[in-house]
Amino acid sequence: MKISSEHAGVIFTLASAMLFAAGPIIIKLAYQVQLSNWQFLSLQYLWSVALLLPLYLLGRNKHPEQPMTKEKLGSLALQGSIGAFGGAAFLFTGYQYIGAAVGTVIFYTYPAFVALGARIFFRERLGKTHFICLFLTFIGVLLTIDLQSFGQGDVSLKGVLLIFASTLCYAFFSLYGERNLKLSSPLEVTFFTQMFALLTCLIIKPPYFLFQGVSKHALLLGFAMAFLTSVCSYLLLFKGISLIGASKSAVIGTFQIPFAIFLAMVVLKEHLTLSQFIGASLILGGIIYLYAGKNHDDRHGFRQDSC
Template sequence: MKEKRFWIGILLGVIGVVLFSSKAVMVKLAYKYNVDSITILLLRMLFSFPFYAVIALLYSKETNNILIKKIDYAWVVFFGLVGYYLASYFDFVGLKYIKASLERIILFVYPTIVIILNRLFLQQPISKNQTIAIFLSYLGIIIAFSNEIEISGNNIYLGGFFVLLSAITYASYLVGSGWLIPKFGVVKFTAYAMLVSCFSVFIHYSFINETDLFALPWQVYGLGLLIAIFATVIPSFLVSTSIKMISSSNFAIVAGIGPISTIILASFFLGEELSLIQFFGALLVIIGIIITSIKKDKL
């Protein structure tokens, strides 16, 4: 029975990771219809909003028998702004300039950023294995980008910078929100943070509205819906369930298919190609993050 549960957890994890990986590909497809970053992000949040609103309502009465203060709700708002609104916006902007496959390679290093932030702000030591893992991850990124400048031009640096900002803001959210999750619970906290992100995007769009939301190609609405349901809501619960069933250490290994699945999807739907040396760079990143995640879980 335990073995069956383990393999079901593996399957759910694989599906969740692949679905998450499809987000970058669908965003790149939407950009082919001359839609800007904030508009496609708005569609993602509009279609996601009802799901998270219902989830927040259903879990509103759930308690972990831990006192929740008013300041805790203020922190939820803050981390919702940083972890989901800013991280998503930076990611969507970065995707305008770089390949979906390269975007996933950069985003995949967020566990190493978590370790670095913990060292800087929480004085947590970095082990030798973690140092090696961090070195491998960033060496992999350098290798992956080594000849991309000749293919994509100088904008590759701008796109990479925005995606790295996305990884940093998401890592900051993970570091800072760790003490809030036990109070609210994972599902409730995530739903609340996502709702904050939704409202932030709504406000952002209202201030810089440059497009008519009701005059977009039908393909853009369709992609927005797919991003919301199949690359946001569904995988978030599949991944959470998988981690519960197989542990975060095992899921770290499963998550290693993320960049690979993005590369495959981007090749099939976008016609993107990576050189052999870029594949090698991606492999180094994957190895580094697996080492980092496993070591972090053991600590």
């Protein structure tokens, strides 16, 4: 039986979410071997570009891309430096102050910001479902950060703010990715965003630590992070976005939450309190409701506002 393009997009996005779920766990393991956030970020991007370069060159020879214009290169540079690098830098730093499970729950409020961004930049119509989603997300975040014990244990104000900054960057990354995919293949977008993220990282914080020697564990964790979350996940995500759009991909990607919580419990021995579990459920439920409501509107003929 032939799979429809929409179902294929859902499968690609779910696979991407499962691989992304390993990211917070790998970051926490990197901190356990005394790697700083900047060191690990540098290793990830070095491995990412090294893995993607031959794939990109091979794919370009077989399937020529559209010419690389200055405008196209500038768009990819913006997505890579702000979206990819900014999102990762804030996320990596945030996980120094917050647990992997809680951080992942807060991070996956980003589909709500994608919905708002789609309204602002793509003139998509915001209806009742969007506002209900935002309300559930807001309540879910309050429960997740557990205000009664805020600043203790796995939750700190600094960590929460850093994770939120990451969500804004990643929302930009997803929205701008949808725009860039109209001119480039998923492989080209993945390669150039990672390359510009690496260049931004090298400019801000040159990796002098590499000349002092790097442990095998650090190299292995950097490779795992690059291969799973920067190469495979992004390729699958962009393929999903090209088939079903940024908004739907963002919604389906929230299924990273249960995957990441499960891995955090098994690998890092973390756990969520009852209020945090309810908060995570509200965020996940709100995003799913947004997706279901949007599909309902589409079936009943509601159209996006014109630009």
